[in-house]
Amino acid sequence: MDSIQYVLPDDLRDKLKEPLGPLVDEKELLILLEGEKYIVSVGDQVTYTLLKNNIEPVFCIVDFKIKRNRCSDEIKNTIQSFGKKMVTIENPPRCISSDLWDAIDSAYNNLEKYSLRIEIKGEEDLAALPAILLAPRDVTIIYGLPNRGVVVVKAIEENKRKVKEILDKM
Secondary structure (H helix, E strand, O other): OOOEEEEOOHHHOOHHHOOOOOEEOHHHHHHHOOOOOEEEEEOHHHHHHHHHOOOOOOEEEEOOEEOOEEOOHHHHHHHHOOOOEEEEEEEOOOEEEHHHHHHHHHHHHOOOOOOEEEEEEEOOOOOHHHHHHOOOOOEEEEEEEOOOEEEEEEOOHHHHHHHHHHHHOO
16 A cells, blocks of 8 residues: 555535536637646546547546546446556555555656656545646646536646645644
């Protein structure tokens, strides 16, 4: 079993329901992403949305679940067709494992080399946090907020500071 780097305490759950960037719908998302060089997607629905609109993230983080339920075969097959490389990581619910952290860090260090699919055994709900914190400046991270939309986060210092504040409480 890999080591756990962060565990989400109950008193932080509501804080994470607040978007870390603009909350948009699919149409706004596609407009916002025009011209972005590096896009990272966290979550099955947002990754599927990108792929079905012919937008390729540099890497995606998925667990083949949407709102805690298995995603459809169409979504799973579409996502599994993406990525020149794939890695499987264990990450328990409400946690950020060291393996997940290291996989994201490694993905950023290889941005130019290949597209990557990070498949999570467990849960990817908190993966946006290290994805934002570790991102180089020219990366845009997107993740879904169930029943609300997609959050678009630029890897700028202000957003990294927000993430650091959250991680410091975990």
